[in-house]
Amino acid sequence: MKRRIPALALIGALLLTTATAVPAQDQKQERATSFSYGADSLQTLDFWPAAHKGPAPLILFVHGGGWKRGDKDNATGPYKVTHYTGEGYAFASVNYRLVPDATVEQQAQDIADALAKLLKQAKALNITPGKVVLMGHSAGAQLVALVGTDPRYLRKAGLSYADIAGVIPIDGAAYDVSAQMADGPRIMQQTYAQAFGTDPARQRALSPTMQAAAPNAPAFLLLHVQRPDGVRQAEALEAALRNAGTQVERKGFPGEGLRGHMEINRRLGDPDYPATAAVDAWLARVFGK
Template sequence: MKTPATLLTAAAALGVLATPILAQQQRGGGGRLPPECRAEIVRLCGTDRTQMRSCLREKAGELSDGCRSELRQRIEQRLRQRGGGGMGAQGPATPPTQTLAYGPDSLQALDLWVPEGAKKAPLVLFVHGGGWKRGSKNNATSRALPAHMLEQGYAFASIDYRLVPRNTVEEQARDVAAALAHLLKRAESLGIDPTRVVLTGHSAGAHLVALVGTDERYLKAAGLSFADIDGVIPNDGAAYDVAEQLAAGPKMMAPTYVQAFGTDLARQKALSPTLQAAAPNAPAFLLLHVQRPDAIAQSNALAAALRRAGTKAEVAGFPGEGLRGHMEINRKLGQSNYPATAVMDAWLKKVLG
């Protein structure tokens, strides 16, 4: 079953649908936003509706959790009124089995899907992207991936984590480990097999799962170890070596990397999976990328470092260039006709059995 690309793809959905919702608010129509949320949007983006879409696409992550939630509810309502169409919708959503809190912060939450009747389903845990400063666990639920994982017999979890600048990348990696620990501690009651686990993530999420898969300190802080992970699938990341990415990557992204990793070289090294890939590591990696020069170079360098440490590492490239290709591999992974899906499926079958 395919899922609508509009259900909470954060910045994109907000940018496209928030302005009609705000216009409706101005006319006094239904779906009214709370005054404090509207005031927050106006402070962030002004009142010029012609500029609001691009502003919200860029700055949606700066809205408060409450305001994003209010907008999200109204976006879903408008999509239901449209019959789920308008932005490439491809069928009804697959609702999560349940939403769980793994910590006290509102962003320490996850959505979980488990195949019906499963008692020991292998677990695939997804970490969203967004430049470490924005994004949502719903970046996965709006794609084909959750339903595809269910069809393959896997449990699937998509997590939120605390965001920069309020929190640090180190705390984000700890959140990934804490979310996994929360699920594994409840594995029996949830229908999950705690002995078969893969971490995956896109963009910034690719970096975070690679970091957790190469620096065991984050797992150990959550009471886990590399023995609790069977493999890692980083999807089109480009910050596996932070200093190298700052030196050679697109200059337009430099402020995002500096905000996340700072300028201290020792910290950048500590947060670089390629430079943390000396043994031990998680047992196996599948590095996916599209045809972005920095993603290709960073994926190959991480794979080489993992292999030097005796870790199994495969790299697979797929069509797609620039930001469009970067977004497409996240949007299409799990669709049966997308070439990366078959590669992922074969690797998961090999790793998880």
């Protein structure tokens, strides 16, 4: 039994991690512009324009970290900014307030408010209206999926689902909070309780799978590696979206445990990583390129 403890700890740490921290120099070379979208010091984002001139679709990236840690500066990995701006997309990476000083509801609102900040300057930033994809990893996957299935967050920010083209949750595992708390890794239970509490009604309200009845964002691409709880959760969210008539694709990639969970985020944008081509093809379809 003792030999199984490290493996359990490895799996349980999944949603606590963002990606392997990487130096920020690659992003800085792209001349990011930083914005504040609220009064809190964490309500900030970095924006990189597309490599070409003229209006471009926008990818808004949301970091993970178990809802209580993580940062926009080390969560995008070494490839995303260069790859996606080179593909003709603007790219932004968002910080948001963290648990326990903020609630998950406030975090989801931060994502919507950050997007509103950018879209208010769409002309100056060369962002094409209506062509926005929300992308998030781990806890960030839960947050973008929540914004994409519960319209109240965008509505409060003065936006609607007409303002976004799609959502890409990357290897999340809390799309159905109560199910994840019931059969997810034991080592994560304190984190889940801290983020989502014990009230079943609140847990349901914060579960994208439970909120997936229409209206939803127009399209979803669910990415995951081979973690049992992550696969279960992605399959259930896929089914709920299909039942609502929402366009959804789900794609699994090699990789297990913490290593796979980190790799899919760190290497997305690497031409040699298989998820990169899958995302590129989906983005081209959704953006109509």
